[in-house]
Amino acid sequence: MTALAVKALSKSFGGLRVTTNVNLAVAPGERRLVIGPNGAGKTTLFNLITGELAPDSGSVLLFDREITHLPSRNRAHLGVARTYQIITLFARDTILRNVTLALLGLSPLRWNPVIALDRQRHFLAAARAALERVGLGHIADRPLAETSYGEKRRVEIAMALAQNPKVLLLDEPFAGLSIDERSDVRKLLVAIPRDVTIVMIEHDMDTALELADRITLMHFGEVIVEGTRAEVVADPRTREVYLGE
Amino acid sequence: MIGGTKIAGVVAILALAAAPYAIKEIYYVNIASQILLYAIFALGLSVLVGYAGLVSLGHAGLFGVAAYAAAYLLAAGYGHAVAVLAALAIALLATAAFAALSLRATGISFIMITLALGEILWGLAYRWISVTNGDNGINVATRPEPFGLPLVSARGFYGATLVVFLLAVAATAIFVRSPFGAAVCGTRDQPRRMTALGYHVWMIRFWTFMFSGLLTSVAGILFVYYNQFISPQALALAASAEGLLMVISGGAGTLLGPVVGAALVVVVKNVVSGYIERWNFMLGAIFVAIVVFMPEGLVPGAVRLARAAWRGISRARTEARAPFAEPKP
Amino acid sequence: MTFWLLLTVNSVTFGGLLFLLSAGFSLIFGLMRIPNLTHGSMFMAGAYLGTTLLAGTLGFTLDFWLASVIAALEVAILGGLMERLLLRRLAGQQLAQVLVTLGVSFMVADLCLMGWGGDPVSVATPAGLGGFARIGAAVFPLYRIAVILIAVVFAVALWLMLERTRLGAMIRAGVDDPQMARVVGIRVSRLFTIVFALGAGLAAFAGMIGGPILSVYPGLDQDMLPLALVVVILGGTGSLLGSFVGSIVIGFIYNFGQALVPELAYFVLFLPMVLVLVLRPQGLFGGQIL
Numbered sequence: 058m059t060a061l062a063v064k065a066l067s068k069s070f071g072g073l074r075v076t077t078n079v080n081l082a083v084a085p086g087e088r089r090l091v092i093g094p095n096g097a098g099k100t101t102l103f104n105l106i107t108g109e110l111a112p113d114s115g116s117v118l119l120f121d122r123e124i125t126h127l128p129s130r131n132r133a134h135l136g137v138a139r140t141y142q143i144i145t146l147f148a149r150d151t152i153l154r155n156v157t158l159a160l161l162g163l164s165p166l167r168w169n170p171v172i173a174l175d176r177q178r179h180f181l182a183a184a185r186a187a188l189e190r191v192g193l194g195h196i197a198d199r200p201l202a203e204t205s206y207g208e209k210r211r212v213e214i215a216m217a218l219a220q221n222p223k224v225l226l227l228d229e230p231f232a233g234l235s236i237d238e239r240s241d242v243r244k245l246l247v248a249i250p251r252d253v254t255i256v257m258i259e260h261d262m263d264t265a266l267e268l269a270d271r272i273t274l275m276h277f278g279e280v281i282v283e284g285t286r287a288e289v290v291a292d293p294r295t296r297e298v299y300l301g302e
Numbered sequence: 303m304i305g306g307t308k309i310a311g312v313v314a315i316l317a318l319a320a321a322p323y324a325i326k327e328i329y330y331v332n333i334a335s336q337i338l339l340y341a342i343f344a345l346g347l348s349v350l351v352g353y354a355g356l357v358s359l360g361h362a363g364l365f366g367v368a369a370y371a372a373a374y375l376l377a378a379g380y381g382h383a384v385a386v387l388a389a390l391a392i393a394l395l396a397t398a399a400f401a402a403l404s405l406r407a408t409g410i411s412f413i414m415i416t417l418a419l420g421e422i423l424w425g426l427a428y429r430w431i432s433v434t435n436g437d438n439g440i441n442v443a444t445r446p447e448p449f450g451l452p453l454v455s456a457r458g459f460y461g462a463t464l465v466v467f468l469l470a471v472a473a474t475a476i477f478v479r480s481p482f483g484a485a486v487c488g489t490r491d492q493p494r495r496m497t498a499l500g501y502h503v504w505m506i507r508f509w510t511f512m513f514s515g516l517l518t519s520v521a522g523i524l525f526v527y528y529n530q531f532i533s534p535q536a537l538a539l540a541a542s543a544e545g546l547l548m549v550i551s552g553g554a555g556t557l558l559g560p561v562v563g564a565a566l567v568v569v570v571k572n573v574v575s576g577y578i579e580r581w582n583f584m585l586g587a588i589f590v591a592i593v594v595f596m597p598e599g600l601v602p603g604a605v606r607l608a609r610a611a612w613r614g615i616s617r618a619r620t621e622a623r624a625p626f627a628e629p630k631p
Numbered sequence: 632m633t634f635w636l637l638l639t640v641n642s643v644t645f646g647g648l649l650f651l652l653s654a655g656f657s658l659i660f661g662l663m664r665i666p667n668l669t670h671g672s673m674f675m676a677g678a679y680l681g682t683t684l685l686a687g688t689l690g691f692t693l694d695f696w697l698a699s700v701i702a703a704l705e706v707a708i709l710g711g712l713m714e715r716l717l718l719r720r721l722a723g724q725q726l727a728q729v730l731v732t733l734g735v736s737f738m739v740a741d742l743c744l745m746g747w748g749g750d751p752v753s754v755a756t757p758a759g760l761g762g763f764a765r766i767g768a769a770v771f772p773l774y775r776i777a778v779i780l781i782a783v784v785f786a787v788a789l790w791l792m793l794e795r796t797r798l799g800a801m802i803r804a805g806v807d808d809p810q811m812a813r814v815v816g817i818r819v820s821r822l823f824t825i826v827f828a829l830g831a832g833l834a835a836f837a838g839m840i841g842g843p844i845l846s847v848y849p850g851l852d853q854d855m856l857p858l859a860l861v862v863v864i865l866g867g868t869g870s871l872l873g874s875f876v877g878s879i880v881i882g883f884i885y886n887f888g889q890a891l892v893p894e895l896a897y898f899v900l901f902l903p904m905v906l907v908l909v910l911r912p913q914g915l916f917g918g919q920i921l
Contacts (some may be wrong), residue, residue: 107498133500145495147488158488161481164498170513177481193539208414303781355881357726359733406909410725414666415908417900418873421857495770539853543733550730580745586737592729 058121060085060254062225065117067107068278075101075279076112080291083224085120086251090269091258094298098278100142101259103226106256107139110131121223134163140213140230142258146201153197153211156184159216187219188212191245206240214245225249225259231264239264274298310558315471319464322457331456332528337561337568338467339524344518344548345474351546354510356404357413359542360420364515366402366427366537368370368393368522373440373532374433382446390519393548397421397515401508401588408493418540426536438569440531443525453527463524470517475557477513485512487555511586544571547585551592553599562601636769638886644775644844646882647782651837651863652855654789654874655830661806661869662826663718665725668732670834671856672739673710678847679747679834681812695757703836710831714824722820736852754842760825765806774843783842785833793871803824806869833865858885861904 062257063081064140067074075098083089090101104110108129116125122221125137136160157174160183161167175181188194201209210230216279217225230246231239235274250286259265266272272289274282276298289295320339322331347361372389376382404415422425427624428435434440445453454460489503496503526532535541544567552563569589571581596603652674659667677699684698693701713735721727761773777801793799805822813819838847838855845851862881866873881900888899 082610109494109498130500130502133498139498141495145492147491149487149491154484159499161485162333164481164502165502167485168482170477170509170551172478172481173476175479192582210373216499225321236455286328367710377654403905403909410665413726413729414864415905417860418705418857418864418904422898422901422905423663425901426895427893429896429898509869539857543737544732578743583738583741583745586734586739586741588733589737590717590731593727593734594717597727 058085059083059118060087060120061106061256062118062121063102063106064100064116066112066117068101068105068110070114070268072238076105077282079115079275079278081273081280083254083256085254087254087266088270089254089256090265090272090274091256091275092260092262093275094266094276097275099275100228101278102275103139103256103258106195106226107137121202130254132165133220136221137226138220138222138224139226139230140210140215140217142228144213146209146210146212146216148201148254149250151183151200152188152193152199152204152208153184155201156187156215156219159219160187163220184219186214190218191215192241207234207241210238210242211245214242214251218249222253224254224256227255227259228260229260231261232273241248243268314558314561315468318411322460323606328456331460333568333572335456335460335463336572337530337565338463338550339521339528340545340568341561341564342470342517342524343521343545344487344552344564345523345546345557346514346554348421348552348554349477349486350511350514351475351549352556352559353483353486353490354507355548356408356507356511358404358416359413359539359546360400360404360416360418360423361518361545362481362537362539362541363420363423363516364393364397364518365522365541365545366423366534367396368533369536370427370434370440370615371527373442376442382444382514386446386523389523391515393519393522394512395513397519398508398514401511403513405504405507414564417539417542420537420539422533422536424539425533427537434534435536439531440568442530442532445527445530449538459528463528464525470520471557471561474517478557482506482509518631537601538607544585547589549599550597551588551600553601553603555598556601559599559601560568563599566600633769637771638890639883640771640775641856642883642886643879644778645886646842647779648837648844649882650878650904651785651840652784653859653866653878654785654833654871655833656859657828657863657866657874658802658826659869660863662729662802663725664730664810665728665822666860666863667827667830668729668730668856669710669713669736669739670830670859671852671854672736672743672836673706673831674838674841674855675702675743675847675852676709676739677706678754678840678842678851679743679752679837680705681839681842681916682752682847685754693832695755696723699836699839702839704834706830707832710815710824711828713831714827718827719820719823728907734878738854740849740852747847749849755841755844756843769895777845778840782878786871788870798825799869823917861900864904865905 059082061081061083063079066076066079068076075150077205077272079102093099101110105112108127116123117227118124119132119137122173123136124132128207146156147158157180160180166177166180167238168219185194188197193208193211193215194205194243197209201212214227214230217227230242239261246255246268257268266286269286271283271285273280274289281298282294284292318334319379321334325331325334343361343365347358349360350356358582368389371392372385375385380388400416400419403419407415428436446461447453448462451458452460485496485501485506488501488505493503503606512611525536547561548567551566553559553563567585572585592599598606649668652670655724658666659665681698683703684693684701685695685782686692717731717735718728718918721731754775760777762773764771764773793803801812801817801822804815805819834879858881862874863878865880866875884903885902888896892899
């Protein structure tokens with residue numbers, strides 16, 4: 058059984074083929090790294106997996122269950138969580154509120170228009186705990202606008218982890234971080250238990266490679282090479298993709 | 303909502319409650335009634351504009367549907383209770399249709415669909431003479447007497463309107479502070495992420511629209527009882543624009559803002575126009591000034607300026623004491 | 632039979648007038664991505680200014696056509712100033728820009744009321760076109776034919792400008808992809824001012840041209856703006872052909888609607904717009920998703 062599988066997935070925008078016949082099979086608990094030059098279609102692949110984009114053909118399976126036509130919001134309820142390449146947090150709110158919203162998304166309470174959100178102690182406690190896990194517990198009440206870029210990235214991860222996902226999609230979690238910040242995030246990711254399957258897009262090879270069990274190399278919307286770190290590094294096609302055309 | 307705004311709000315409400323007893327002239331009591339009923343309208347619109355981020359230029363249409371429905375039923379001989387309840391039901395149905403059509407789009411498209419829908423409703427009010435009596439409007443003979451209390455007098459009507467207003471504010475406050483309210487704000491700021499977090503964005507917007515429609519309908523019914531008359535003018539684009547002005551001038555995403563905005567617009571319209579001829583020009587100019595210089599509206603803008611002033615004062619004090627201290631981040 | 636023929640001619644005439652009004656609206660919408668809510672006001676202001684010029688200012692009266700052109704120029708300049716001083720400050724904030732145009736429309740409407748009073752002003756048909764043309768048994772008012780011809784001339788002129796001139800190429804580029812246009816070196820903000828002024832001027836010209844048919848009255852702006860909106864939604868933003876076809880279609884729906892189902896005239900007029908917005912947001916011709 059695979060945690061996440063993608064079969065013959067294709068997507069075009071007009072004449073531009075952004076995803077061509079992509080196949081992916083990620084085992085439960087695996088740490089999969091997706092790499093490739095800019096424009097390789099990695100984020101598009103994520104969008105197709107979460108359902109924010111609908112494929113032209115092919116299928117997406119979560120724990121062997123077909124979710125290709127399931128709306129994005131339902132996939133979140135099935136255990137898919139993601140972070141974004143570009144910061145898309147709730148800029149007008151505090152860090153705590155950001156994480157609370159992430160928790161609320163999976164709770165039936167989100168439809169309740171009469172109780173006061175700030176009095177839901179168990180919720181707020183869970184949100185604070187999620188922030189503690191990423192080392193931001195001490196600034197939980199700070200407005201997001203007053204946080205650093207590195208802190209925002211960690212908020213993203215806190216939100217994704219707060220959803221207790223089964224499959225976690227991380228889109229360039231190290232982008233734009235300083236050396237210290239990278240180290241913090243690395244420790245965070247390493248600490249995630251193996252009942253969460255992780256698929257990560259990254260450019261920072263040093264940090265990412267040691268986290269990965271298997272690597273998928275994409276280029277122009279296609280999967281070029283797939284295997285363990287050693288296999289991918291040794292494969293001549295890898296050099297081709299990165300060095301020559 | 304910071305503490306300062308809350309206190310100001312409470313003070314304002316208390317002042318409003320005492321108003322009809324302090325003010326001698328009936329004219330001003332009536333102005334106060336108008337402010338309150340338009341404040342309910344503005345609150346309804348603000349929920350959609352400020353919290354859901356959906357700007358509607360057709361809300362006067364919904365306002366008008368409620369008003370016309372009530373007037374029509376009253377003129378047909380039905381009792382007040384029946385007319386009010388039926389009018390609310392009809393207006394809510396209209397709101398649902400409005401919402402279903404306009405929520406196909408967001409942003410500028412949403413504005414345009416709501417503008418068009420508002421115009422359709424205005425056109426129906428104007429032309430469907432067999433039902434609405436066209437330009438001549440419909441007269442409402444009497445005001446209701448809830449629990450035996452007559453609303454014929456200005457003070458009586460003001461009291462009833464105040465009660466409804468306070469209920470509306472309370473309902474909106476509860477709505478906004480609820481988990482659903484937080485979700486609504488989320489859909490305004492990051493709709494895509496909300497979907498990925500598991501929220502049903504369209505449904506959230508739809509129910510927000512319905513709540514907005516409820517408040518708008520209540521305001522419409524109060525309006526028709528206040529004037530004891532309804533005509534197509536109440537549904538014109540200018541009326542929707544005035545509603546939007548009320549929301550934006552006060553501050554879209556706040557509770558107090560729409561009330562302040564409604565007061566501003568009603569006062570300018572009624573009182574000031576006695577002294578200055580062209581109130582429409584002034585309204586337009588205020589609108590432009592606010593959008594350009596204080597887009598968050600008067601209430602948040604005033605808060606921002608007050609905070610900046612306070613910071614300036616305390617910083618000046620600190621610097622005076624320790625001129626070589628590190629500058630604040 | 633003559634009734635239907637006349638109705639048809641009136642519809643085409645009104646369509647021509649609508650084209651002059653909405654071509655500018657469409658270009659502004661396509662380029663700046665905002666519905667210019669002052670467009671009705673520009674139409675009305677142009678008509679009012681034109682009537683004053685006709686009646687005589689500075690001691691001499693002007694010929695109808697000259698008055699139209701000068702009124703158009705005046706409004707174009709005002710439009711350009713409005714864009715430069717107000718809208719450009721809010722560059723990138725479409726919602727705020729739309730609201731500013733809304734506020735300005737209030738101001739212009741009241742200024743017109745202040746300047747010309749509350750009574751409708753009728754505009755005399757220009758000399759030489761007051762009569763009728765006979766074709767067989769049918770009788771057509773000359774001025775209406777003239778309006779149709781003017782609309783066609785402008786349609787062709789605008790098309791040539793867009794397709795054959797450098798300015799037109801820049802406008803088309805801006806409509807297609809403003810970011811790319813900037814990258815290629817097109818001064819998009821200056822283009823905005825030019826197109827806004829052009830749109831305003833066209834609307835004003837249309838207002839004066841329409842004067843003999845519609846006369847000028849307070850509220851004319853509120854009557855015309857929704858029509859421009861409907862035309863552009865139907866025909867697609869940024870599309871000249873769409874504006875032309877849309878104008879004719881709406882001209883027909885409006886006139887025939889008023890004649891046949893006066894009670895539901897507005898409904899009939901706006902229903903296509905709502906349907907298009909709901910089913911095909913880019914309009915029947917435009918390629919742009921709103």
